[in-house]
Amino acid sequence: MAHSVPVGQKWWSGGKSPFNVEYGKLMMWYFLMSDAFTFGAFLISYGTIRFSSYSWPDPNEVFRSFPVIGQMTVPLAFVSLMTFILIMSSVTMVMAVGAGQMQDRKAVMKWMFLTILGGLAFLGCQAWEWTHLYHEGAWWGRNPFMNINGTQSSTNFSNFFFTITGFHGFHVFSGVIINICMLIKTWRGDFEKTGHYLMIEKAGLYWHFVDLVWVFVFTCFYLL
Amino acid sequence: MSSSNVTTSGLEKEKNSFDTKAIWRTFWILLVITLFELIVAIIYFETHFFPKHILNGVFIIMTLAKAFFIVAEFMHLGHEIKNLIMTIAIPACxxxxxxxxxxxxxxxxxxxxxxxxxxxxxxxxxxxxxxxxxxxxxxxxxx
Missing domain, CATH: 1.20.5 (Single alpha-helices involved in coiled-coils or other helix-helix interfaces)
Structure with a gap:
């Protein structure tokens, strides 16, 4: 952050950071890169299996329930709500990062708190969805849903669904834990002492990555 | 390189670069794209109006657009220097x-x-x- 960006700078002549970011932030980017390939491997193997199958269950049929309204057929409404919650919490996270750049401790705490709430709301929604599908008979190794063309389906659908949304949900969970740690550190004034809020920015990168992955999970499982 | 005056101006620029409006604009773009996807998916579910594979193409383009906005704006990559952008973008290829x-x-x-x-x-x-x-x-x- 505290680096300058002079025009015509020779970045690779040595003696300066050619990426113009702090070490931890660069490493966070590389970690997210590797994590992206892990998720990519999951989603692409799902695609491979789906391409190799003669048919597949219809997501609009599977994911059509909404809590409270009950079994009313509102396809994809609930998962769209989850998407909205996650995007919203991404916005509050950016606000926390912005407040950190202004050295505004109170505002950082407020926005971090809202981000954590958003993360918990998302996890709650996912818990409801998993419970609901479990009671419909879906679990690892069990798939009650028929293929879209009426043929007998395999268990691949539920195996991939629970593995990938579970892996993503675990990322959300660890993101919430990281954000809680950051909130506590902000509250204790640790970042005021060090003079910058770069840790908030790194936690923010991770949190946005979780949102980014959800965008792909949403498309692959619910839309395609 | 006359770096002393650039350093301070760079710092100032960094402090003022946080743009709340741009964040909300990104939020609205993401929300509208998601709602559009949802509506198209529901219309397809009700009527089977258009071929599914064309629809899938639309969904994938929408998803990539959303991914671009999240990475460029929320993760701030669009505002970093080219070296950093490339060290992420090239392996992603x-x-x-x-x-x-x-x-x-x-x-x-x-x-x-x-x-x-x-x-x-x-x-x-x-x-x-x-x-x-x-x-x-x-x-x-x-x-």
């Missing part, structure tokens, strides 16, 4: 090979199955009634 190669593999597997696996071929043509639909047989090692 591996995904192009990754996706094409493995989906191709899957579809080849499908072709081979339909040609040589009689059981799969028969299953793919047998329509079962919802009442007859059953879960797959127990896997070995499962009780």
């Amino acid at each position: 591996l995904f192009i090979w990754f996706i094409i190669a493995f989906l191709w593999d899957g579809s080849s597997f499908h072709t081979l199955r339909m040609r040589y696996d009689g059981y799969q071929l028969q299953q793919s043509k047998t329509i079962v009634k919802p009442a007859e639909h059953k879960e797959e047989g127990k896997k070995p090692g499962k009780e």
Whole structure:
């Protein structure tokens, strides 16, 4: 952050950071890169299996329930709500990062708190969805849903669904834990002492990555 | 390099670069794209109005657009220097090979199955009634 960006700078002549970011932030980017390939491997193997199958269950049929309204057929409404919650919490996270750049401790705490709430709301929604599908008979190794063309389906659908949304949900969970740690550190004034809020920015990168992955999970499982 | 005056101006610029308006604009773009996807998916579900594979293309383009906005704005990558952008963007291009190669593999597997696996071929043509639909047989090692 505290680096300058002079025009015509020779970045690779040595003696300066050619990426113009702090070490931890660069490493966070590389970690997210590797994590992206892990998720990519999951989603692409799902695609491979789906391409190799003669048919597949219809997501609009599977994911059509909404809590409270009950079994009313509102396809994809609930998962769209989850998407909205996650995007919203991404916005509050950016606000926390912005407040950190202004050295505004109170505002950082407020926005971090809202981000954590958003993360918990998302996890709650996912818990409801998993419970609901479990009671419909879906679990690892069990798939009650028929293929879209009426043929007998395999268990691949539920195996991939629970593995990938579970892996993503675990990322959300660890993101919430990281954000809680950051909130506590902000509250204790640790970042005021060090003079910058770069840790908030790194936690923010991770949190946005979780949102980014959800965008792909949403498309692959619910839309395609 | 006259870096002293640039350093301070760079710092100032950094402090004032946080743009709340741009964040909210990104938020609205993401929200509108998601709602659009949802509405199109529901229309398709109700009417089967257009071919599914064209729709899938639309969904994938929308998803990539959303991904771009999240990475560029929320993760701030669009505002970093070119070196950092490239160190992320170039390895990410591996995904192009990754996706094409493995989906191709899957579809080849499908072709081979339909040609040589009689059981799969028969299953793919047998329509079962919802009442007859059953879960797959127990896997070995499962009780």
